[in-house]
Amino acid sequence: MSGYKIFSGTANPELSEEIAKYLGMPLSKASINRFSDGEINIQIAESVRGKDVFIIQPTCAPANGNLMELLIMTDALKRSSAKSITAIVPYFGYARQDRKAAPRVPITAKLVANMIEIAGISRMVTVDLHASQIQGFFDIPVDNLYGAILFLDYIKSKNFKNPVIASPDIGGVARARYFAKKLGLDMVIVDKRREKANQSEVMNVIGEVEGKDVILIDDMIDTAGTMVQGAQALKDLGATSVMACCTHPVLSGPALERIQKGALDELVVANTIPMTKSCNKIKMLSTATMLGEVIRRVSHNESVNSLFETN
Numbered sequence: 467m468s469g470y471k472i473f474s475g476t477a478n479p480e481l482s483e484e485i486a487k488y489l490g491m492p493l494s495k496a497s498i499n500r501f502s503d504g505e506i507n508i509q510i511a512e513s514v515r516g517k518d519v520f521i522i523q524p525t526c527a528p529a530n531g532n533l534m535e536l537l538i539m540t541d542a543l544k545r546s547s548a549k550s551i552t553a554i555v556p557y558f559g560y561a562r563q564d565r566k567a568a569p570r571v572p573i574t575a576k577l578v579a580n581m582i583e584i585a586g587i588s589r590m591v592t593v594d595l596h597a598s599q600i601q602g603f604f605d606i607p608v609d610n611l612y613g614a615i616l617f618l619d620y621i622k623s624k625n626f627k628n629p630v631i632a633s634p635d636i637g638g639v640a641r642a643r644y645f646a647k648k649l650g651l652d653m654v655i656v657d658k659r660r661e662k663a664n665q666s667e668v669m670n671v672i673g674e675v676e677g678k679d680v681i682l683i684d685d686m687i688d689t690a691g692t693m694v695q696g697a698q699a700l701k702d703l704g705a706t707s708v709m710a711c712c713t714h715p716v717l718s719g720p721a722l723e724r725i726q727k728g729a730l731d732e733l734v735v736a737n738t739i740p741m742t743k744s745c746n747k748i749k750m751l752s753t754a755t756m757l758g759e760v761i762r763r764v765s766h767n768e769s770v771n772s773l774f775e776t777n
Contacts, residue, residue, distance in 0.1 A: 475523030484754030613713035676704030
């Protein structure tokens with residue numbers, strides 16, 4: 467274990483502690499402070515010369531601060547002669563702007579990829595990128611792990627009488643199809659039209675849901691508008707129950723209130739993003755074992771793909 471070190475940013479220290487516990491090693495020490503004007507000040511408190519280093523830091527809210535913290539810690543480690551720097555970014559922020567969907571708009575996923583590489587990160591590990599092709603924005607290795615590994619066993623444990631997998635929109639069909647194939651289930655699609663960011667309108671449901679336990683699959687849940695409206699549309703068509711599995715619990719704005727009052731019976735999420743508020747409809751699963759095993763395999767030059775085979 468002496469060949470590598472694990473550092474944690476301030477974005478999700480609980481997850482970092484879980485990962486370190488799985489690996490049977492302590493988190494390495496770093497002092498992370500802010501000047502009075504908000505600038506981030508980091509000092510690495512132990513030698514990393516010649517070491518393979520892993521930084522655990524999702525770029526969740528506050529996205530700008532957490533991203534800068536990752537970049538500044540990377541620079542500190544690089545200037546401390548670390549052999550390699552792998553960023554463990556369970557939630558990769560700015561991924562929703564991955565193309566020019568309108569005139570005169572940025573492609574922030576590419577911009578952030580450039581920043582990560584220039585800072586000195588040599589490899590990135592993340593979970594359920596909003597779009598898999600974002601891996602192509604990087605010229606360094608990117609391991610995009612699948613949240614399905616967490617959710618499949620949980621779905622099986624529910625012992626639904628008549629389950630069916632559902633995609634909450636057209637864009638999530640490939641993800642939902644993967645779940646359906648793994649579980650041997652049929653699939654339906656909730657078709658919606660999005661007028662502007664964070665607002666959606668359910669149009670219709672493609673497929674039969676009457677008398678079925680529907681499992682909605684998505685990579686993230688933000689304001690919960692899509693999920694709650696989709697769940698209501700499914701129940702209006704006779705669904706017995708509606709459960710959603712979403713890897714990243716962004717849960718901004720009115721999300722928790724919508725979930726609590728809405729038609730969703732249960733929301734299952736991963737701890738890629740820390741939750742500051744709770745809701746009795748939400749079940750959180752840990753990514754610590756999955757990410758810890760990836761760190762172990764990367765540090766020992768073992769195959770990661772064999773652990774996360776999707777076919």
